[in-house]
Amino acid sequence: GAGVSQSPSNKVTEKGKDVELRCDPISGHTALYWYRQSLGQGLEFLIYFQGNSAPDKSGLPSDRFSAERTGGSVSTLTIQRTQQEDSAVYLCASSFGPLPYEQYFGPGTRLTVT
Amino acid sequence: AQSVTQPDIHITVSEGASLELRCNYSYGATPYLFWYVQSPGQGLQLLLKYFSGDTLVQGFKGFEAEFKRSQSSFNLRKPSVHWSDAAEYFCAVAKEGSGSQGNLIFGKGTKLSVKP
Secondary structure, eight states, X not given: OOOOEEEOSEEEEOTTOOEEEEEEOOXXXXXXXXXXXXXXXXXXXXXXEETTSOOBOTTOOSTTEEXXXXXXXXXXXXXXXXXXXXXXXXXXXXXXXXXXXXXXXXXXXXXXXX | OOEEEOOOSEEEEETTSOEEEXXXXXXXXXXXXXXXXXXXXXXXXXXXXXXXXXXXXXXXXGOEEEEEGGGTEEEEEESSXXXXXXXXXXXXXXXXXXXXXXXEEEOOOEEEEEEO
């Protein structure tokens, strides 16, 4: 079956603009995660959705970052008023549930803020 | 705070040679530990994981890792490296605490180059 898909694959935006990144998880997966991979910082957890529970937003770096998950499926990560330090690859992962289920990662969206 | 340390940023080995990638973690209880591989232009793929039981776990492509609680380590090994193993390898631990299980804390990665 299809894996986790993310769109766009690449996004270039000007500083101060808002961007939306999309994640389509594997069908039937109830858990969805967003991570950020940047030079010097490695991979950082951003936010976690599990079913209808309130999301774990403990990794969001600032209030410019938000995410939602509609209908327990597709998720959108929104970054408002982008800054150059937001440039990174944003990875989405999904799984059948929290541990011990394996997380399957998407190919990522490379965001460049100019 | 929890952390994962991969002390080697870049390792180069000859094809056919053995490989060991180091990983140390800080964690209060029994950790859930993972190794992921990221090949150029591809997404992260799980190599292997440790949750409990046998401390030596096997993954695909001939990789194995050993959990050593006394050393807080989870080193990845392979007896004979193939050129296709060239990639970046990430060690990760699941964040402890109810309500957040599954969130992974990653090391900064070790890039593996393979010489012919």
